[in-house]
């Protein structure tokens with residue numbers, strides 16, 4: 141069978157064999173959780189509880205009145221010990237609510253929905269918002285916003301994203317093998333909200349178990365969804381790449397999937413939507429892959445949000461002595477971790493510990509103008525130029541060369557024989573362009 145894919149990109153070694161066959165293990169509620177008040181793209185939440193308050197599992201503990209935002213819930217029952225700055229997986233210290241467990245688990249559920257097919261769409265969207273659901277593939281954009289595109293965007297297709305193209309990660313893979321029914325139910329609910337008839341399921345061919353299970357349940361349950369097995373290529377899980385692979389539609393630079401009539405959602409997000417709408421459960425836990433050659437027993441864990449990473453490693457036999465680097469989210473787009481007290485957040489799809497055998501300390505050389513970065517870039521950008529403009533703070537050029545279209549996939553840096561940290565400089569460039577734009581707007585005002 142000819143497999144579909146997108147243009148450019150690359151094939152990093154995937155190391156998925158380390159955890160692909162490990163069934164999801166549900167961890168018991170931890171004694172302490174540290175829950176960041178912001179875990180999404182959009183307006184930050186404000187704490188709604190104070191030190192000393194008793195909270196139930198599922199209770200909203202931080203929220204915002206802004207539309208582009210998502211509330212945060214207590215993930216264990218217990219007492220608020222503190223609201224303070226703690227280490228966050230993104231590298232800085234952020235406001236978190238520390239809850240200490242006090243024995244019996246008591247739940248606060250969402251308002252139940254009797255039959256979602258007969259429930260007004262506004263109420264379904266409210267339930268998804270109240271559940272705190274965001275894109276669990278790592279993007280963390282609030283799902284209720286994504287499922288309510290403006291009226292002038294005609295959405296005709298929904299793509300379920302089961303690609304999980306980052307090396308090492310197998311959380312989505314296992315979820316599809318073990319929870320296909322709930323994922324398909326979540327997909328149906330989202331398509332119902334969007335009033336879309338055409339549904340596609342994109343899964344890369346290195347997940348034969350997930351493809352077989354999802355295909356079998358689609359047929360047995362009578363869903364009209366089309367399975368689209370995809371050739372393995374990074375970064376196919378990025379929305380624009382996936383839309384091209386599945387539908388051959390190109391999302392122009394500066395435009396969004398909804399501009400070409402498509403909404404994409406990740407399989408873990410679909411699972412969370414099904415739990416919220418049919419079981420009244422808010423988002424308090426997620427599947428996270430704990431893996432890498434530096435982990436003694438790689439696993440896929442269902443862990444409460446707020447659980448410190450060090451506890452996940454404990455369950456996996458801990459890390460080996462020669463661990464060289466730890467990432468949250470995978471080696472291509474993930475963030476290097478320096479503090480294992482940092483907690484699982486909504487966007488934590490994996491935590492990967494690698495040894496010195498796999499991570500070399502690289503010497504950087506001058507650019508030899510080989511063009512490998514350009515050939516690898518799936519967004520057709522000129523990474524070499526953008527990196528230079530970022531280093532030299534050239535805001536006008538950064539804008540002209542489309543730095544904001546960079547999806548920070550890391551293909552350019554991976555392909556560069558001179559080991560130039562291209563994507564890191566491009567990130568700096570994006571920051572400098574934003575600062576320049578803010579300054580210009582202020583001067584004009």
Ligand code: SF4
Pocket residue numbers: 516517518519520521522523545546547548549550551552553562563566
């Ligand atoms: S420039 Fe951006 S989009 Fe292009 S390869 Fe580099 S990180 Fe990826």
Ligand code: SF4
Pocket residue numbers: 506507508509510511512513514524555556557558559560562
């Ligand atoms: S891949 Fe590296 S060496 Fe080659 S052109 Fe790009 S920046 Fe220069």
